[in-house]
Amino acid sequence: MNKKDFIKELEKRLEILDEKEIKDIVNEYKDIIDEKVKSGKSEEEAVSEFGSIDELATEILKAYKINPKYSNSNKDSLKDAKESCEGWIKETAKTLSDTAKGIYDSLKKSNNDISVELVFELIIKFILMLIVLAILRLPFEIINGLGDSIFDMAFYPADEVLGLVWRLFTSILYFGVCILIFIAMFKEYVNYNQNTVSVKETKSSNGKKKEKVVAFERVENGTENVATQKPVKGNKNSGINSALSIIYKLFMVFVFLIPLWFMQLGLVVGLAITIYYACIGINIWGLVVVMIGLVIGTGWATDIFMQLTFKIKKIHFYPVFVSLLVICIGSLIFAGNILSFNYIDEAPQNTDFEYKTAVKEFTLSTLAPISTSQYDMTFVVDPELEDNEIRTEFSYYENFRNVDDISLNYNSNSNVYSLSYIQYKKTDFNDFKDSYNSLIDNLKDNEIYNYEKLSDVSIKIFANENTMNQIKK
Numbered sequence: 001m002n003k004k005d006f007i008k009e010l011e012k013r014l015e016i017l018d019e020k021e022i023k024d025i026v027n028e029y030k031d032i033i034d035e036k037v038k039s040g041k042s043e044e045e046a047v048s049e050f051g052s053i054d055e056l057a058t059e060i061l062k063a064y065k066i067n068p069k070y071s072n073s074n075k076d077s078l079k080d081a082k083e084s085c086e087g088w089i090k091e092t093a094k095t096l097s098d099t100a101k102g103i104y105d106s107l108k109k110s111n112n113d114i115s116v117e118l119v120f121e122l123i124i125k126f127i128l129m130l131i132v133l134a135i136l137r138l139p140f141e142i143i144n145g146l147g148d149s150i151f152d153m154a155f156y157p158a159d160e161v162l163g164l165v166w167r168l169f170t171s172i173l174y175f176g177v178c179i180l181i182f183i184a185m186f187k188e189y190v191n192y193n194q195n196t197v198s199v200k201e202t203k204s205s206n207g208k209k210k211e212k213v214v215a216f217e218r219v220e221n222g223t224e225n226v227a228t229q230k231p232v233k234g235n236k237n238s239g240i241n242s243a244l245s246i247i248y249k250l251f252m253v254f255v256f257l258i259p260l261w262f263m264q265l266g267l268v269v270g271l272a273i274t275i276y277y278a279c280i281g282i283n284i285w286g287l288v289v290v291m292i293g294l295v296i297g298t299g300w301a302t303d304i305f306m307q308l309t310f311k312i313k314k315i316h317f318y319p320v321f322v323s324l325l326v327i328c329i330g331s332l333i334f335a336g337n338i339l340s341f342n343y344i345d346e347a348p349q350n351t352d353f354e355y356k357t358a359v360k361e362f363t364l365s366t367l368a369p370i371s372t373s374q375y376d377m378t379f380v381v382d383p384e385l386e387d388n389e390i391r392t393e394f395s396y397y398e399n400f401r402n403v404d405d406i407s408l409n410y411n412s413n414s415n416v417y418s419l420s421y422i423q424y425k426k427t428d429f430n431d432f433k434d435s436y437n438s439l440i441d442n443l444k445d446n447e448i449y450n451y452e453k454l455s456d457v458s459i460k461i462f463a464n465e466n467t468m469n470q471i472k473k
Helices: 003-013 019-038 043-048 053-063 077-098 101-109 116-151 158-190 236-240 243-279 285-309 318-339 429-444 451-455 465-471
Strands: 197-205 208-221 224-231 342-344 355-363 377-381 389-397 403-411 416-423 447-449 458-463
Touching: 003 019, 003 043, 003 053, 019 043, 116 158, 158 243, 158 285, 243 285, 285 318, 355 403, 377 465, 389 403, 389 465, 429 447, 429 451, 458 465
Parallel strands: 342 447, 377 458
Antiparallel strands: 197 208, 208 224, 355 389, 389 458, 403 416
C-alpha cells in the first residue's frame, strides 16, 4: 500500500472524528512517511511499519475514548452511499462558504459561532429534501388518478365522497412520508439534549505527546435514562442553539406545526361530526374509527415536531403503529358500512320538493331540426297541434332550478333551431334545509340516491306527425 492509498483508507476509518481532528492526524502520518522516504525507504515500506491499518485506526479511536465499533468500515453499501452523499454535501457547503467570508466575519464579530458551512449544508439538504419529496409526489398522483378513475364509475354523490376520502387518505399518507424524510435528514442537528463537557485527552504520535480537548454531549442510551458520552461532531448544535435556532424554530412552526395544528383541529371537528351522525342513526361507525386513528396519528406527528422544535425528549413510535392499526380496522368496518347502502340511480322520491313544468308554444316560420345544449330532449307526437306548431315543456324541481323564460332561435347558416331557457338563481335557506333533511332520512334508511338529478331539467317537445318529421334530427 502506497502513501496515497494509506492516507485515503485511514481517513475512511476515522470518519467519525471531527474533520479538523482527522486532518491533524493525517498530516502527522504524512510527515512520518515523508521522513522515512527521505531516509531511503519506499512508501510501501514506510506504510508497512505502521502494521495493520485496522489496528492503527482502533488505537487512534481508543485514544479518543471512542468505541472502535463505530468505525465506518463496517457499514453496509446503503450506509456508505449515504455517507458519500453527506460528504458531498459538506464539500459543497464548504465551497459555497468560501464565497461568503464577509458574512462569516460579521457573524464572528457579533460573537456568534454559527458556521457558514453549516448554513449552506442545511440549505443544500433542504433543497435535496424538496427534490426527493417532489419525486415521491409522482407515484401518489398516479395512485390518486387510479382512484378517481375507479370511483368515477359510481354516480353522484358516491363518486365525490369516495374520491374525497381517497384523496384525504393518500394526502395524509404522503404527509407522513414527508415527516419521516424530514426527521431522517435533519435529526442529527437537534436529536439530543446538549450537555457538553470538556475532557483532556493525551495521545501519543511519533514519540511526542500533546493534549487535546474533546467536547462530549450527554444522550439517552436506549430505554434507560443513563448518561453516556459521545463526541460532538463538528459544531452543529452550538450553531443551531444560537441565532440559527430562531430561524430553525420559525421554519418548523410555519412549515410543519401550524399545518399540523390545523389538520388536527379539522380532524377533531370531523370526528365530532361523524360521531353525531352515527348516533342519530347513520351507519358510519367505521368512519368514526378511521377518524380516531387519524387523530392519534396527527397527534403523534405534532408531538414529534414539537419535540424537534422546542424540547427534545425520548421519541416513542408505538402511537404511529396504533394509529395505522386503528385506521386499517376502521377502513374495513367502513367498507362494510358502504356496502350495506342501497344505491339508486334516480332522484329521491320521498321529498317535499315542488316539481313544476314551464310551458311555451311556438309557431315555426321554417321547418328545421331543433337542438339544445341544455339536457336531453324527448319528442312526443300530439295530433291536436297544427302544422308548424310546437309546444315545449320544461319540468324541474323548483328548489334546484328556476326556468324564467324559454327561447327558440333560428340559425339560417346551419338551418337549425336552438332551444334554450333562462333561469334565475334563487337562494332560500328553507330549500337547503329540506334537501339536508331528505339526505339524512335517506342515509338513515341505508339509501343513497343520485341527488344530482334533482337539478336536471326534463325537456319535452310536442308536435304533430308532419311537423315532427321535420324538427326531429
